[in-house]
Amino acid sequence: MTHRQHQKSRTRAFPLLILAIATLTLVVLLQRVRAPVQLSPQEDTSFQKGMSYAAWWSGQYSEPGADLSLELLASTGANWIGLVVTGYQETYTSTTVDFTQESTPTDADLVHVIEYAHGLGLRVMLKPHLDLPNEGEGEYWRGDIGSGFTSEAEWSAWFASYRAFIEHYARLAQTHSVDQFCVGTELLGTTHRDDDWRAVIAGVRAIYDGPIVYAALHGGEEASITWWDAVDYIGVDGYYPLVAESSEEPTVEELEAGWETPKATLANLSATYGKPILLTELGYRSQRRCSCYPWDWWTEGPVDLEEQANAYEAAFRQLYDQPWLGGIFWWTWLPDRFESGPCDNGYSPHLKPAEDVLRAWYGGPPRPPQPIFSADYDRAMDIYVDGFAPGWQDWSWNAVVNTAPADQRKRRAQPLQVELDPWGALSLWHPAFTSGQYHWLEFYVRGSSSSQPDLVVFFDAEDGTRLSPVPVNDCRHMEGGTINAGTWKRVRIPLSDLNAPGLDLTRLSIQNGSSEDRASFWIDDIRLVGATETGTIGEPAPDGQPMADCG
Known part of the structure; x- marks a missing residue:
């Protein structure tokens, strides 16, 4: 290739017979495989x-x-x-x-x-x-x-x-x-x-x-x-x-x-x-x-x-x-x-x-059940919520970051208006802190009429290691998987996706993933949020309540 469910199992699931009819079992086995006898690919x-x-x-x-x-x-x-x-x-x-x-x-x-x-x-x-x-x-x-x-x-x-x-x-x-x-x-x-x-x-x-x-x-x-x-x-x-x-x-x-x-x-x-x-x-x-x-x-x-x-x-x-x-x-x-x-x-x-x-x-095991989580805002760390939280500093590169004008806030008190050059980033620094009590990185984002931003997110660990970048534009992290002009959308990215759970972190970067186009967007309510597991997909919600977010 150039760059750019249901099982019909091969496993020969023969009936389990008691030892007293072991000879009969052998006959049945021999009848149900091709001649000459050969293993299925799961066994071979x-x-x-x-x-x-x-x-x-x-x-x-x-x-x-x-x-x-x-x-x-x-x-x-x-x-x-x-x-x-x-x-x-x-x-x-x-x-x-x-x-x-x-x-x-x-x-x-x-x-x-x-x-x-x-x-x-x-x-x-x-x-x-x-x-x-x-x-x-x-x-x-x-x-x-x-x-x-x-x-x-x-x-x-x-x-x-x-x-x-x-x-x-x-x-x-x-x-x-x-x-x-x-x-x-x-x-x-x-x-x-x-x-x-x-x-x-x-x-x-x-x-x-x-x-x-x-x-x-x-x-x-x-x-x-x-x-x-x-x-x-x-x-x-x-x-x-x-x-x-x-x-x-x-x-x-x-x-x-x-x-x-x-x-x-x-x-x-x-x-x-x-x-x-x-x-x-x-x-x-x-x-x-x-x-x-x-x-x-x-x-x-x-x-x-x-x-x-x-x-x-x-x-x-x-x-x-x-x-x-x-x-x-x-x-x-x-x-x-x-x-x-x-x-x-x-x-x-x-x-x-x-x-x-x-x-x-x-012959692999089924995918593990996907847990369901409910947000716990009593365990949250604000990063930017209508202003920078204590300890957080703007260390952005190839970026213009301003408080959005009042006529462009779209029902949010004081969001940031961000313009990123290709590969530029809104980058926010804080003295090292542990992330162990948090489950998600959460923020709200709105696009502009001039661009459809393609954003990625990553953390830096205390030792300077840059952790894995994760796309914002993904339906697992945001409804529809696209940043739309005129519409605020909540983004929730599990820290496990960011390779960050439990690590001591110092820096959050939201980067323009394009090497050619500028990215223009508004962003607010950036925080780390704790969560409580409430079940897994396929289970009934407790007390008849709707299930919360997965991931």
Whole structure:
């Protein structure tokens, strides 16, 4: 993939029989598995229960929040990650691959993930990608690389540069005990060059001694490659359309029917070469018609959590027991766990019904119950409530901060009017204090007619550590997830989301998350607030009262 719920469990839940009929139990077991007897993927650790793990900027893999995101990935029952690192070439006719840009994760980033993943019991497939800088609808993309070459000299130059790129990561994989290596992804404009790709693979094998896979694009490339015998797994990025564009709210059964032709293609490919298939990518956005255009990452549409979950369920039902399938790597899980969630229309299943489907089939535990909290304003610390509270100072940068004029206060006594340059921040400092008695950071915010601010929040700890930034524009933190002009909205962010519970803190920053646009907004009633847990989602509210906030 380019940058830009219900369970049908595989676990063979045989009836529990008493010891007196143990012999009968054995007969029943043998009748209910395929011949020859083989374990289900939940029981067979050789089956790659994978998740793609992707970042497109240096440093993202090494941020503190990324480690937590990887832990959450591991909790789904996944036993593999497909670790993505992306190099670039300037145009589809360029012959030089560059993997030194800031948009390429560093080697140190990759080593951090490899070691942390291994510590969590995850195996790692390193999966280098090659992209063009501005891929999108109607633009050239990696699949066009090579289609503009007109001479053997261009082909020779490109393959030499590509080999330097891929062998760099093969050496990293060998040095750091990576469990599997992908030699290329969706380079369908080049894969007709049989001898050249055999040379690429031979060069990697001279460096790296683990299993090798190539990730072909669905819909033609997977069937056209002639050198599958040279790799250990036949990799397919399986974004096959499952229903027609006219299909509205497809059921799981309708989506299952869409797998009939792709399954036959994959089974035949496996039989022809005598090698297992890896779905090196498989994914659906949580967006309407995701099952019609699974590959479409650029078109915006309404969030549809159910269609994504149904597509996951249909794929598992149709594919998971196939004897030719060696594993699935779902696209995708992100280091920033706030890039997914119930209002997100992207590919990640995290905090969506699709995650529940994934956990059920991968054998992970259900997501833990979500507690419900009621605010306790007797345990609150004011930061700015119609004026700065004692001890708080304005340490903002690239910002203009004033008390809002009376005609713009919109029923609030004395809010702050804030103008932030790109990356500027309203930053408020206080001598170190403990946050242990507080549950939320709370404030009220209103946008202006001149901008739709994209804000992030973070604390600095007493030792100077900058804690993880968290988006304000998120439906888990604010109704609707957007800051609107003319409307005050309450924002509540759990300190646990900010990696701040119990820490000694000194500074709160509310930053413009844009590198290009100014942010204009009003803000008031900034405080830390305590809370009392009153139940969990799904339980009746005490004394018949409505439930308070979750998170």
